[in-house]
Amino acid sequence: MNKTDRLLAIVLELQSREVVRGEDLAALFETSVRTIYRDIQALSEAGVPIIGAPGTGYSLMKGYFLPPVSFTVEEAVTLLIGTDFIEQRFDEEYRVRSQAVRKKVEAVLSENVRREASRLRKALRLLAPGKQVALSKEREYFEKIRQALLDERKIRFHYSKKMGDSGGNPHSDRTVAPYGLVLVEGAWMLVGYCDLRQDIRHFRLSRMTELIALEERFKLPADFNLREYTPKDDRDLRVRLLFNPDLADKVKESGYPYMEDMEEHPDGLHVVLRIRQQDEVLRWVLGWGAGVTVLEPAAFRDRIREEALKILKRY
Known part of the structure; x- marks a missing residue:
């Protein structure tokens, strides 16, 4: 890293942290502490308001901000693809903001970088998920949950599971303190404390209906x-x-998520699935038809045989 790049990197590092020691900057940029001292002096002489406290470290004067000087083609493409992703998977408010961010990024690019970034971006494409009706509902619920997270309010919704609970009921009403939203294999999941189960649970937004925000508030645990x-x-x-x-x-x-191990042998591909209950993988295994054999457990092999006989009776 040359001196000019290092000076800019030092300012960006100071912007992101309240106080930075000279020794830490030296370790980060793989140079000597004496060189860092000279760099700090050069930045101060150039008008960057750096405050130094003996034995504590360096910090920027409050309110000072240095915008990025330039983007490389790769950096610009990374940011622009990020805005594409947000437009596809976030709620309406963030979709509008992502469009504004794209315009600002493109406005600060040099003509050459903007041209090259546009050419490279045309060679990359993010395909939007199917089932646009379901995706629209997921976005609506994402926005409601995101606001409930900010307001620290509980939410209530009707939830449908793939399989029933211990009582055999696949449908239930839940009151949940939302802790966070996670994108898992293309689907948004809510992580939150469920009043019904008295524990942290996970809920797919696509399986929710009748979602409302409540007046009841909650506090996110300090250790979460x-x-x-x-x-x-x-x-x-x-x-x-x-x-x-x-x-x-x-x-x-x-890329089946339940696969834990696989090995190729002369007789075929041996695969190990790790699951909670048989119903989780029943349809997936049946989908491979006669091309797969259940080796164990015997109970699951019997279950596959029963389903195959049911199918045979239908035809």
């Missing part, structure tokens, strides 16, 4: 961090499958 949160893994049932060799590539490309 969405970025560090890891859901409890209770998938303790393993299913071993054998796929015909001609299906191996398709199975690998499927």
